[in-house]
Amino acid sequence: MVAARAGVSTATVSLVANGKTAGRVSEDNVARVRDAIAELGYVVDGIGSSLAKGVSSIVILVAPDISNPFFAKVIDGVREALGPQYQLLLSVTEAGEFPQASDVRRLMSLRPAGLLVDAPNADFLEDLASPSPLVLLDAPGLESYAPSVNLDVASGARQLAAHLAAAGHTEAAYVDSVTGTDTFAVRRAAFLEEAAARGISVSPDRIISTTIDVGTAAAAFAAAWPEWQRAGVTAVVCGTDTHGYGVLQEARVAGVRIPEELAVAGFDDLPYSATSNPGLTSVHLPATSLGQKAGEQLRRLMEGKFLKPGGVTLETSLVVRGSTTA
Amino acid sequence: MVAARAGVSTATVSLVANGKTAGRVSEDNVARVRDAIAELGYVVDGIGSSLAKGVSSIVILVAPDISNPFFAKVIDGVREALGPQYQLLLSVTEAGEFPQASDVRRLMSLRPAGLLVDAPNADFLEDLASPSPLVLLDAPGLESYAPSVNLDVASGARQLAAHLAAAGHTEAAYVDSVTGTDTFAVRRAAFLEEAAARGISVSPDRIISTTIDVGTAAAAFAAAWPEWQRAGVTAVVCGTDTHGYGVLQEARVAGVRIPEELAVAGFDDLPYSATSNPGLTSVHLPATSLGQKAGEQLRRLMEGKFLKPGGVTLETSLVVRGSTTA
DNA sequence: CTGAAAGCGCTTACAG
DNA sequence: CTGAAAGCGCTTACAG
Structure with missing residues (x-):
């Protein structure tokens, strides 16, 4: 190791490079090694270090x-x-x-x-x-x-259900994500529960799932909408904003007026949700x-430090935009 | 190394694990080692391997x-x-x-x-x-x-300039990205050149720069718009769609009608550009x-293979949407 | 075809 | 405070 040209052993260089000099290396040598490291532009080899x-x-x-x-x-x-x-x-x-x-x-x-x-x-x-x-x-x-x-996505989901109920909706549909991750299950379950409690009906055949992709969500909504419309659906909640963009996009193509004919909302509050027209009502996730x-x-x-037990839970909140209120 | 319990040396195991057995290890031993590897769930240690x-x-x-x-x-x-x-x-x-x-x-x-x-x-x-x-x-x-x-962003940029010229615009502005990456310089230069050639004026004080962020772009546009409006600007081109979303957002706040009063376009063709209302005209990048x-x-x-010299250049293309045509 | 051995660049007890 | 030495888990000439 070239840095040993500070006139010390590699052990000493290692100590200095790792900042473990406290009471183990003389100030003199620390300085000498530091200089050598700087001059040679030496960087501890990550692989060698990792192995050791x-x-x-x-x-x-x-x-x-x-x-x-x-x-x-x-x-x-x-x-x-x-x-x-x-x-x-x-x-x-x-x-x-x-x-x-x-x-x-x-x-x-x-x-x-x-x-x-x-x-x-x-x-x-x-x-x-x-x-x-x-x-x-x-x-x-x-x-x-x-x-x-x-x-705490459940809290946001409940706020969303309450918001839609307050706006008078009674028949809704849900566009879920296909990935079996629990967060999506929680979003849906909390929404459905609060919706039911507030008199919004979401029958099982009005719950569909797609990948998290604008185009796929749009197509799925296109296929489902005629049936939903007949059933009197006036609100669609999406597992992610990305799904929501798909619904918004297809609704425009199909001439469905948002939010007059159909209210749309999602989860995530992506930056684009503030920009779409109408803006997409969404559960904000930090x-x-x-x-x-x-x-x-x-x-x-x-x-090697300890963690406070119980974990951390971050709040979520509903951001209301034009897709659910005129 | 436990896998050596296939009854061979570590050298042989290494050869098998790395698929370098061709004419160097007997079929018998290959099989034996393979079995041992499978049974023990052995995986070559990445660090040790890397060091060697x-x-x-x-x-x-x-x-x-x-x-x-x-x-x-x-x-x-x-x-x-x-x-x-x-x-x-x-x-x-x-x-x-x-x-x-x-x-x-x-x-x-x-x-x-x-x-x-x-x-x-x-x-x-x-x-x-x-x-x-x-x-x-x-x-x-x-x-x-x-x-x-x-x-080939220059090609897309020129198509965009041609598109705006064909729509009759003669006074435009440009919202650039602050990052000094060359791609943004090329986008701007190609657009400005073609715009000038086609009778669209973009004076230097109508070129502003912001970070790639919807909010920042919106604020910058808000500050610049009154002046631009006075100067008769009817089109804004943005270095990225993200900037474009900011402009779209602020325009809505300010009551500027898109595309009647102001045409807006960007680069990237992000998925959300198809979804925004109006959709954002954008140079598609693959x-x-x-x-x-x-x-x-x-x-x-x-x-260790050779590359065909000259590098690879991928085509870009203009996607026209509602933000530039009624 | 096979194995003993050196070496990759470090870190860390250990003896001094 | 310092250095010689062992060892981390592999791979690769090398000799057989």
Whole structure:
């Protein structure tokens, strides 16, 4: 190792490079090594270091829906909380799919410093069995597997039901996401329950599912609308805003007036929901905070600190826009 | 190594695990080792392997604007082309910023198998000096640094200028992105040139820049519009659709009728541009193909194959929607 | 076709 | 406070 040309052993260089000099290296040598490191532009080799330490500086983020713009904000939050000493590795798979067991093994063989898993299902966590620190995001009902940062989507869903009931709707439909992640199940269940309690009827044949994609959602809505219209449906709630954009788009094509003939609402409150015309009423989810909190929790774990038990739950809130009120 | 319990040496196991058995391991032993690997669920340790080989299985993707939904598609394409044997590491930084030299060093110390750099500037490439295979995406004018996959944004920009000229516009404005990436410079230059050639005037004080963010773009437009209106501006072209959404949003607030009073257009053709009301006229950029082609090129490079010289340029095309035609 | 051995670049007890 | 040495889990000439 060239940096040993500071006139010391590699052990001393390692100590200095890792900031473990407290009472173990003379000030004189610390300075000498620092100079040498600066002059030579030396950077500790990540691979060698990882092998010796048994753990790398990589944090793996596993998420089933990377293409959702919601996710870009989550990543932003994570990055901010993690800081520059950890490298974010994105485990990208087919839209809506979780990595296979074999993918996970390969990933784990990188000896990650920590794992962040977004919107997982129990099966995946079951065969993950991570030896690394692990934090879950948006994983309602799975807190027993690992520390979690959750969104109180149920509260937002209920607010949405109440809002629609107050506007006089009595027949509604629901466009769900096909991915079997729990957050979507919670969104739907909470909405349906509160809707029923407030006199809004959503019969099972008025619940359809599509992938999180504007075009697919539009097509599905196009196919379902005639029947719904006959049944007197005046409101459609979508599992994500992306689904909502599809409905909005198809409604325009079909000449359905929003919100007069049909009210539309979604979840996520993506930036574009404020921009569409009419704006899309949506349950706001604090994406950046979600990533940030999860990053913070994981960081504490990786640094060997303790976490306050009980996990973190972030509030959601209804943002009312033109798609549900004139 | 437990897998050595197949009754062979670790060397033999390594050969089998890496598929380098051709004429070097007896069929008998290959089978025995395969069984042992399967039974024990053995996976080659990525770190140990990387250290011995001198290179990891990690492909680093450096991009200045990860939160742009455009980017999700690029990632999708890259993942598809790379396949499961490479792990995608995302280098995430402040929006619009490139990693510092120190970040890059840290990243390179992971010994990446390859590097993908999106929308770089010359300075960054200058001090990158990557020893790993490198492919650039969306890097007009930087082909001398590395093999590149480019988008012919100039062609789309000219089509847009022609479209606006044909609609009779003679006074226009331009909302640019502040990031100094070349693609934005090319978009603007090509548009301005063709606009001038077709009798559309865009004086320098009618060119403003903001970050790629709906809210910021909206505010900037709000500040500039009164002046522009006085000058007779009837069309605004935006460097990205995201800027366009901001303009659309503010225009609605300000009661400016689109497209009657003001035509608006952007670049990227994000999914939401088809959904907004009116739909946003936009220069379509083939994001998935961009990622795919770049992934393919890099893969060839990493496998030691040759690339056809000259790089790849992907076509762009104008998608006309309601924001520029009634 | 096979295995013993060196080496990849670090870190960390350990002895001094 | 310091350095020699072992070891992290692999791969790859090399000798047989």
